[in-house]
């Protein structure tokens with residue numbers, strides 16, 4: 440079994456987007472515990488500052504940087520703060536709506552493309568020179584099983600997640616030979632505080648139905664664990680794509696629900 444490589448001095452900074460909650464927050468905690476100096480970004484300043492304080496109080500290194508990943512000017516400004524970056528975790532994103540193609544809201548589709556795809560593009564473009572300068576960089580794209588196959592009512596989100604999947608796959612081809620790995624983590628059903636609630640505009644009942652009868656959906660920590668595992672493999676090992684689902688979910692549309 441391969442042992443986890445300790446982060447080298449040059450690759451010690453890990454930037455996590457969408458770090459204010461869910462998978463992003465859990466990933467920030469776990470990467471900090473693995474020895475990275477984590478840089479938490481999200482729009483919600485209070486949340487990332489509180490999380491940075493919590494991580495520091497646990498004896499690790501964390502800083503908070505409020506950032507909207509869709510604001511390219513702000514992202515470019517953010518990138519000037521670093522000489523080198525070891526890890527970029529593109530986690531910011533999410534779903535809006537679950538309407539059929541016939542009635543889906545084009546604004547939702549646009550916003551999902553902006554946050555999931557353009558957000559990932561912005562951070563990746565801005566930090567790629569810094570990742571390369573580390574001599575051993577890793578770009579993580581947190582996509583989704585929605586990036587690999589579709590389901591009814593999911594088209595807007597599925598299209599955006601396919602975009603992220605293609606970004607990761609293409610970037611890996613384009614930068615081969617350079618010292619940067621491109622890792623895609625594709626989670627299936629994960630129960631977090633906000634994902635389903637945001638998708639359904641704050642409707643608690645609709646959000647609860649997503650997980651109804653599912654004994655044990657994945658948690659944010661389960662996904663953070665796979666991200667941390669992938670980035671702590673020895674530098675020559677590239678985990679191209681890791682699909683992770685709860686045992687109760689065999690595909691996007693085949694879920695075991697208890698009565």
Ligand code: 8X3
Pocket residue numbers: 582583584585593596626627628629691
């Ligand atoms: C989340 C998985 O099934 O809601 O990315 O599309 S799903």
